[in-house]
Amino acid sequence: MKDQNAIAMAAIYAFLAIAAAFFAIPLIIMLLTSFKTAEEVREGSIFFLPESWSLAAWGKAWGEACIGRVCEGIGGNFWNSVLITVLATSISLLLASLNGFALAQWRLRMSGPILGMLLIGAFIPYQIMIYPLVRLFATGGMHQTLGAIVTVHVLFGLPILTLIFRNFYIGLPEELIKAARVDGAGFFQIYGMIIVPMSVNVFLVAAILSITGVWNDYLLGLIFAGPNFQPMTVSLQNLVGTQMGLPEYNVNMAATILTALPPLAVYLLSGKYFVRGVTAGAVKG
Amino acid sequence: MTRVEIDGVERAYGAVKVLKGIHLDIEPGEFVVLLGPSGCGKSTLLASIAGLDPVQGGEIRFDGRDVARDEPSDREIGMVFQSYALYPTMTVRKNMSFALRVAGMAKPEIDERVNWAAGVLQIEPLLERKPAALSGGQRQRVAIGRALVRKAKVFLFDEPLSNLDAKLRGEMRAEIKALHEKLQTTFIYVTHDQIEAMTLATRIAVMSGGEIQQFGTPDEIYRFPQTRFVADFIGAPSMNFVDAVLRVEGGRASLEMGQVRVELDDYAFAAPPRDGQPVIFGTRPERITLQGDPSPGAIPARVTGVEPMGADTLVWLDTDGHRWSARVSPEEANALGREVHARPDPQGISLFEPESERRL
Numbered sequence: 030m031k032d033q034n035a036i037a038m039a040a041i042y043a044f045l046a047i048a049a050a051f052f053a054i055p056l057i058i059m060l061l062t063s064f065k066t067a068e069e070v071r072e073g074s075i076f077f078l079p080e081s082w083s084l085a086a087w088g089k090a091w092g093e094a095c096i097g098r099v100c101e102g103i104g105g106n107f108w109n110s111v112l113i114t115v116l117a118t119s120i121s122l123l124l125a126s127l128n129g130f131a132l133a134q135w136r137l138r139m140s141g142p143i144l145g146m147l148l149i150g151a152f153i154p155y156q157i158m159i160y161p162l163v164r165l166f167a168t169g170g171m172h173q174t175l176g177a178i179v180t181v182h183v184l185f186g187l188p189i190l191t192l193i194f195r196n197f198y199i200g201l202p203e204e205l206i207k208a209a210r211v212d213g214a215g216f217f218q219i220y221g222m223i224i225v226p227m228s229v230n231v232f233l234v235a236a237i238l239s240i241t242g243v244w245n246d247y248l249l250g251l252i253f254a255g256p257n258f259q260p261m262t263v264s265l266q267n268l269v270g271t272q273m274g275l276p277e278y279n280v281n282m283a284a285t286i287l288t289a290l291p292p293l294a295v296y297l298l299s300g301k302y303f304v305r306g307v308t309a310g311a312v313k314g
Numbered sequence: 315m316t317r318v319e320i321d322g323v324e325r326a327y328g329a330v331k332v333l334k335g336i337h338l339d340i341e342p343g344e345f346v347v348l349l350g351p352s353g354c355g356k357s358t359l360l361a362s363i364a365g366l367d368p369v370q371g372g373e374i375r376f377d378g379r380d381v382a383r384d385e386p387s388d389r390e391i392g393m394v395f396q397s398y399a400l401y402p403t404m405t406v407r408k409n410m411s412f413a414l415r416v417a418g419m420a421k422p423e424i425d426e427r428v429n430w431a432a433g434v435l436q437i438e439p440l441l442e443r444k445p446a447a448l449s450g451g452q453r454q455r456v457a458i459g460r461a462l463v464r465k466a467k468v469f470l471f472d473e474p475l476s477n478l479d480a481k482l483r484g485e486m487r488a489e490i491k492a493l494h495e496k497l498q499t500t501f502i503y504v505t506h507d508q509i510e511a512m513t514l515a516t517r518i519a520v521m522s523g524g525e526i527q528q529f530g531t532p533d534e535i536y537r538f539p540q541t542r543f544v545a546d547f548i549g550a551p552s553m554n555f556v557d558a559v560l561r562v563e564g565g566r567a568s569l570e571m572g573q574v575r576v577e578l579d580d581y582a583f584a585a586p587p588r589d590g591q592p593v594i595f596g597t598r599p600e601r602i603t604l605q606g607d608p609s610p611g612a613i614p615a616r617v618t619g620v621e622p623m624g625a626d627t628l629v630w631l632d633t634d635g636h637r638w639s640a641r642v643s644p645e646e647a648n649a650l651g652r653e654v655h656a657r658p659d660p661q662g663i664s665l666f667e668p669e670s671e672r673r674l
Binding site: 202204205207208209210211212213214218222223226227 | 361364366385386387391392393395396397399400401402403404412413416417460464
C-alpha cells in the first residue's frame with residue numbers, strides 16, 4: 030500500500046511539474062531573451078542561457094527605444110499608467126464601497142431595480158459604449174484627457190466592484206447599523222468609523238481586481254487617454270508593433286516584462302486575496 | 315425618569331398590519347416587559363419606540379414630547395440588541411465611547427463616563443480588549459455599558475439574553491434587575507421568555523397579533539388573565555380549559571360540567587352572571603388537587619402520564635377528551651391510581667366568554 034501511495038504521489042508531482050513548466054516556459058524565454066545582446070538573439074538559440082548577462086535591453090526599453098521618431102522608451106508611460114491606475118482605483122473603490130453599503134444596509138426604496146441595472150452593467154460588453162462615450166467627451170471638450178480615461182475606467186469598474194462590496198455588506202448584521210444609529214452616527218460616520226475598518230479584506234480584493242483591470246487595459250487607453258497620458262500598454266504595442274529595420278527582440282521582451290511587472294507584483298504580494306478577487310469577478314461578473 | 319406614552323401607534327408592512335393601534339402608558343422608572351409569541355409585533359413596537367422603524371400613525375411621547383418622527387439619536391435612548399451588535403474593530407472602551415465621540419464630547423468627560431459605566435458593570439479589566447476576545451456574558455455587559463454611558467432617559471432591550479446559555483441567562487437577569495433598581499430609569503424590555511418577564515417586570519404587556527392583550531403586574535397577569543390567550547400563553551404547562559355552563563340559583567352561581575358542579579361563591583364576576591350562559595372554565599395545574607374517590611366538585615379523569623420534576627410532579631390527565639395537567643407533590647403522585655378525580659381550587663378559577671374569549 031505504502032509503495033503504491035508513493036508512486037501515485039510521484040506521478041501527481043511529475044504531472045504538476047510538467048504543467049507548471051509548460052506555463053512557465055514562455056515567461057522564462059522572455060526573461061532569458063531580455064538579458065541577451067541583439068547579436069545573440071539573432072543566432073536563434075532561444076532556449077540557451079545568455080552568454081553574457083546584459084541589462085542593456087532593459088535600459089533601452091525603459092529610456093531609449095524608438096517609437097516612431099521619438100526615442101524615449103516606455104518609462105514615461107509607466108508613470109502615466111501608475112497615475113491612471115491609482116486615480117481610477119481609488120475613486121472606484123470609494124464610490125463602489127459607498128454604493129454597496131447603501132444598497133446592502135440602507136433600506137432604499139429602489140435598491141432592487143438599481144441592483145438589477147448594475148448586474149446588466151456588469152454583463153454588457155463595454156465595447157458597445159465606446160462610440161457614445163467618445164461623442165460625449167468630445168462634446169464636453171475633455172476627449173483624450175486624464176479626466177476622460179479615469180472617468181471611463183471608473184464607469185466600467187463600478188458595476189462589478191459595487192456588487193463585490195454589496196455582497197459583503199449584505200452579510201453584516203443589521204443590528205450593527207441600528208446600534209450605530211441609536212448612538213447618533215449618520216450615514217457617513219457609520220461608513221467611515223464602523224464599516225470601512227471592517228472591510229479591509231474586501232477593499233484589498235476589490236483593489237487587486239481594479240488595479241489589474243486598469244493596468245492591463247489597452248483599448249480604453251488607446252481611445253480615451255490621448256498622447257499626453259498614453260498608458261504603458263499602448264506604448265508597448267507601438268514599440269513592438271511598429272519597428273524600423275531589424276526587430277530588437279531583446280528590447281521587446283524587456284519592455285513587455287516591464288509592462289507586465291506591476292500586476293505580477295500585485296499577484297505575488299497578495300496571492301490569497303488575488304485568487305479571491307479573481308473568483309469574485311468570475312462568479313459575480 | 316421618563317414617562318413613555320404610546321398612543322395609537324400603527325405599523326403595516328404592505329397589507330400586513332403588525333401594530334394595530336397600540337396604547338401603552340408607562341410610568342416613569344417602570345420596568346415594562348413586552349411579552350408575546352414570535353410575530354406578535356413586540357420587536358416592531360420596540361423598534362418604533364427606538365425610532366428604527368417608522369410608524370404610520372399615532373404618537374410616542376417621552377415626558378409629553380412627541381418623538382414618533384424623531385431620529386433615534388434625538389430620543390435620548392439606549393438600546394441593547396440580541397446579537398450585542400458591538401463594533402468589531404473597536405476596543406471595549408471605543409465601543410462604549412462611540413456615541414459620545416460622535417456627539418463631540420470632550421475627552422475628559424468621555425473617560426469619566428466610560429470609567430463610571432465600566433465600574434457599574436464591573437468590566438474595567440476588559441476595556442482595552444476587542445469584542446472577539448470576550449465571552450457572551452461579557453459582550454452583553456459591554457452592550458449594556460454602551461447604553462449606560464449615554465445616560466439615556468429610556469433603556470430598550472431587544473431579547474438581550476436569548477443568545478446566552480441557561481446559567482448565564484439567570485445571572486444576567488439578576489444583574490439587569492439590579493441595574494434597574496440602581497438607575498431608576500425607565501426600562502422597556504422585549505422577550506418571549508415568560509420567566510424573564512415574570513421576574514423582571516414591574517408590569518408586563520402581553521401582545522398577540524399586533525395588539526396588547528393585557529397590561530398588568532406579573533401577579534395580575536398570572537392570576538387574573540383578562541383573555542383566554544393570556545391564560546393560555548402564560549404558565550408552563552398552560553392553563554387547563556373545558557367548556558361549561560353557568561347556573562345561577564338563588565343568587566349563588568355555580569358551574570355545570572356534565573355531571574359535575576363547581577360552586578363559584580368566591581369568583582369576582584366582571585358582569586352579573588346569567589343562568590345557562592356558556593363559558594370556558596380555566597384552572598392552573600397547581601390549583602388542582604387529585605384524589606382517588608369521587609366527591610362533589612371533582613372531575614373524573616384518567617392518568618395518561620407522570621413527569622417527576624424534582625420539587626413537584628406533573629400529572630397528565632384525560633378529562634373526557636380534554637388534555638389537562640396537574641402539579642402535585644411527589645408523594646401525592648405516588649399514591650395515585652389510574653382513575654382519579656381532579657378537584658379545582660375555587661380560588662384559582664378563571665372564566666372566559668366563549669365568543670370574545672374575554673374574562674367574565
